[in-house]
Amino acid sequence: MIDYKNSIFYQIWPRSFKDSNNDGIGDIQGIIQKLDYLKNLGIDAIWLSPIYKTNNDDYGYDVVDYYSINEEYGSMEDFDELILEAKKRNIEIIMDLVANHTSTSHQWFLEAIKDKNSKYRDYYFFEKKENINNWLSFFGNSSWVKQDDYYYLASFSATQADLNWANIEVRNSIYNVMKFYLNKGICGFRMDVINTIDKKEGLPDKNPHLKGLQFPDDYIIDGKNVDKYLKEMNEKVLTPYDALGLGEAVLVKPEIAINYTKKENKELHMTFQFDLAMLGYGELGKYDFRKGYRFSIKDFKNITSLWQESMYENGGYLGNYLSNHDHKRHIERYGDIKKYHKESSKALALYNFTLYGSPFIYQGEEIGMTNPKLKYKDWKDPECFNSYEAMTRMLHVPKFIAKKISSYVTRDNARTPIHWSKENYAGFSNVEPWMYLNPNYKKINIEDNLNDKDSILNFYKKCISLRKNYPSLIYGSFLEIQKEHPHIIAYIREYNNERMLIMINLDKKKRSIILKDKYKFKHILSNYKPKNLVKEMLLEPFEAHIYLIN
Ligand code: TEU
Ligand code: CA
Numbered sequence: 001m002i003d004y005k006n007s008i009f010y011q012i013w014p015r016s017f018k019d020s021n022n023d024g025i026g027d028i029q030g031i032i033q034k035l036d037y038l039k040n041l042g043i044d045a046i047w048l049s050p051i052y053k054t055n056n057d058d059y060g061y062d063v064v065d066y067y068s069i070n071e072e073y074g075s076m077e078d079f080d081e082l083i084l085e086a087k088k089r090n091i092e093i094i095m096d097l098v099a100n101h102t103s104t105s106h107q108w109f110l111e112a113i114k115d116k117n118s119k120y121r122d123y124y125f126f127e128k129k130e131n132i133n134n135w136l137s138f139f140g141n142s143s144w145v146k147q148d149d150y151y152y153l154a155s156f157s158a159t160q161a162d163l164n165w166a167n168i169e170v171r172n173s174i175y176n177v178m179k180f181y182l183n184k185g186i187c188g189f190r191m192d193v194i195n196t197i198d199k200k201e202g203l204p205d206k207n208p209h210l211k212g213l214q215f216p217d218d219y220i221i222d223g224k225n226v227d228k229y230l231k232e233m234n235e236k237v238l239t240p241y242d243a244l245g246l247g248e249a250v251l252v253k254p255e256i257a258i259n260y261t262k263k264e265n266k267e268l269h270m271t272f273q274f275d276l277a278m279l280g281y282g283e284l285g286k287y288d289f290r291k292g293y294r295f296s297i298k299d300f301k302n303i304t305s306l307w308q309e310s311m312y313e314n315g316g317y318l319g320n321y322l323s324n325h326d327h328k329r330h331i332e333r334y335g336d337i338k339k340y341h342k343e344s345s346k347a348l349a350l351y352n353f354t355l356y357g358s359p360f361i362y363q364g365e366e367i368g369m370t371n372p373k374l375k376y377k378d379w380k381d382p383e384c385f386n387s388y389e390a391m392t393r394m395l396h397v398p399k400f401i402a403k404k405i406s407s408y409v410t411r412d413n414a415r416t417p418i419h420w421s422k423e424n425y426a427g428f429s430n431v432e433p434w435m436y437l438n439p440n441y442k443k444i445n446i447e448d449n450l451n452d453k454d455s456i457l458n459f460y461k462k463c464i465s466l467r468k469n470y471p472s473l474i475y476g477s478f479l480e481i482q483k484e485h486p487h488i489i490a491y492i493r494e495y496n497n498e499r500m501l502i503m504i505n506l507d508k509k510k511r512s513i514i515l516k517d518k519y520k521f522k523h524i525l526s527n528y529k530p531k532n533l534v535k536e537m538l539l540e541p542f543e544a545h546i547y548l549i550n
Contacts, residue, residue, distance in 0.1 A: 005474050008045075009045050009358060011047045011325070012049065013026075016363075019433070028051065029078055035085055035089055039089040039090075045187065047096070047246070050192075051079065052068065052098075055159065058156065093186045095190070099163065100155070100163060100197050101162045104160075123164055127150065134213055135214065138156050140391075178241075178243075182237070182241040188238075195252060197229060198226045200223060221252075222253075222256050230268060246319055248271070249271040257316050261318075272319050276322070277327045279303070280333070321352070324360070325362070327414060328409060328413035331369075336541070349463050353464070353473070363418055366456065367444055369419065370444065374410065383410075419438070419444055476500070477492075482514075487507040489506055490503040492549070505541065519547070524545075525546050526545045533547050
C-alpha cells in the first residue's frame with residue numbers, strides 16, 4: 001500500500017497533458033515522456049483521469065468498455081509500459097474508477113435494451129413513463145432519458161446510464177474490473193461519484209409538492225447502502241490487494257466523510273470535499289449564478305477550519321486540492337492573476353501543502369495556468385452545453401448572458417492543453433490541439449518555469465520537500481490562530497514536539513495580524529523575503545510564510 005499520508009499526488013487529465021503522436025490529442029506515450037518531469041517535481045503518485053474506451057460524451061467518464069483503452073490514448077501495451085516506467089521512478093498510478101454509470105454504448109446497456117428479459121435489464125434502472133420521478137440530473141436536465149417505450153435513469157449526462165448497485169452481479173463485475181487493473185500493478189482507485197451509487201428505494205419524487213424538476217440530493221447522495229457496498233468492496237478488493245481507495249464523495253459533509261475514511265470502518269482511505277470548490281456557486285452548482293460567484297476570504301477560512309478540525313479530531317482523512325478537471329482554475333478564484341499572479345499562486349500552494357490531508361496538484365497549476373477566454377465555439381464540455389440549455393430553456397436567461405456565464409464557469413477552463421514551452425502549440429503537440437490553447441503560453445510555460453529560480457514551479461518543489469522534511473505537516477494537529485481575522489489565515493501544525501506556524505495573507509491588500517503569543521522561531525519558506533516573527537505582522541498582498549517555532 002502506498003504511504004498515502006506521506007505522498008504528493010498529481011492529477012493528469014490525459015487528453016490535454018501531452019500529445020506524443022501529433023494528432024492534437026494527449027496520450028499515454030505523452031505521459032511516459034513526461035515522467036521524468038514529474039519525478040523531478042517530486043510527486044509520488046499520479047491520479048489518471050479515465051483512459052478506458054469511451055465515446056467522449058463526458059471525456060472518459062462515459063465508459064464503453066472497462067477492459068480496453070481509448071484508442072486515441074494508445075493501447076493496453078502502452079498502459080502497461082506506463083505502469084512499468086512509473087514504477088522505475090517510484091511513481092504509483094491511481095486509476096479513475098467510473099462505476100456509478102456506464103456509457104449507453106457499453107455492452108451491458110446494449111444487451112439491456114435489446115432484450116427486456118435479459119439479465120442486463122436489472123443492471124440499470126428502467127421505468128415506464130408513468131413511473132418516472134422528478135429528479136434533476138447533475139448536468140441540468142431530467143434524470144430520465146427515453147429509450148423505446150421506457151425511460152432509463154441518467155444522473156449525469158443522457159449517455160451515462162446509472163448502474164443498479166443493488167444487483168450483486170453489477171458489484172462483482174466492477175470488483176473484477178478493479179482486480180484486473182490491480183493485477184497490472186496500479187496502486188488504487190479514485191472512485192468517481194462513489195457516494196451516489198445507492199438510490200433511494202422506490203425512486204420517489206423529490207419535494208413532490210414543488211413544480212418542475214428537483215435535485216434529488218439526499219435521495220441519491222450518501223444513501224444508506226453506500227457504507228455496505230464500500231465495506232464489501234474493501235473486503236473483496238481493497239484489503240486483499242492492499243490498494244488505495246480514494247472517494248470522490250460528491251457534496252459530502254464532514255461527518256459522512258469521516259465515516260467513509262475512518263480506519264476502523266474499513267471503507268475508503270480518503271475522500272475529497274467539495275465545499276471549497278463550490279464557493280460562490282448557488283445551491284444547484286456552478287451554473288447556478290444567483291450568488292453572483294461572490295464569496296469572502298472569511299468563507300474560505302471557515303471551510304478550511306471546519307474540514308481541518310473535524311478530520312483531524314475524528315480520524316477522517318482528505319485529499320486536499322485547489323483545482324481539478326471539474327472547476328475553473330483556482331488561481332482566479334482565490335488568487336489574483338492581474339497583479340499577483342506569482343505571489344498568489346505560491347501563497348495558495350503553501351496553503352494546500354501545509355494542511356492536514358494529502359496534497360493534490362492538478363496539471364498546470366504548478367505554473368499558475370490561468371483560465372482562457374472561451375467563446376461558445378470553443379466549448380467542449382457536455383455539462384456546459386446542458387446547463388446552457390437549461391438556463392435558456394427553463395430559467396429563460398437571455399442567450400448572450402447564458403453564454404457569458406457558461407464560458408465563465410465551464411469545466412473547459414481547466415482542460416486546455418498544458419503549456420510545456422514557448423514553441424508552437426506550447427510544446428503540447430506539433431499540430432493544432434483538439435481544444436482551445438490559451439495564447440498566454442508564451443508567458444506561462446513549464447520550460448521557463450524550470451529555468452527561473454523564483455518561479456511558481458520551483459516554489460511547488462520547495463513545498464513538496466517541506467512535506468518530506470517536517471512530519472508535523474503530515475501527522476500534526478491543526479490549531480488556528482485568530483480564526484476571526486477577515487484576511488489572514490494562520491495556523492499551527494504540531495506533532496511530536498515539532499511545531500510549524502503558517503501565516504498567509506489571502507487578500508490583495510496589505511494586512512496585519514497581532515500575535516498573542518511570543519515564539520522562538522526559525523524562518524523556513526516564504527513567497528516574499530524571509531521575515532521575523534514579531535508581535536505585529538504586516539503582510540504584503542498574498543504574502544505567505546512558514547516558521548518552525550517553539
Ligand atoms: O464529477 C462529479 C461531480 O460532482 C461533477 O460532475 C459536478 O457535479 C459538476 O461538475 C457540478 O457542476 C465526476 C467527474 O469528476 C466528472 O468529470 C464527471 O463528469 C462526473 O463525475 C460524471 O462521471
Ligand atoms: Ca496523440
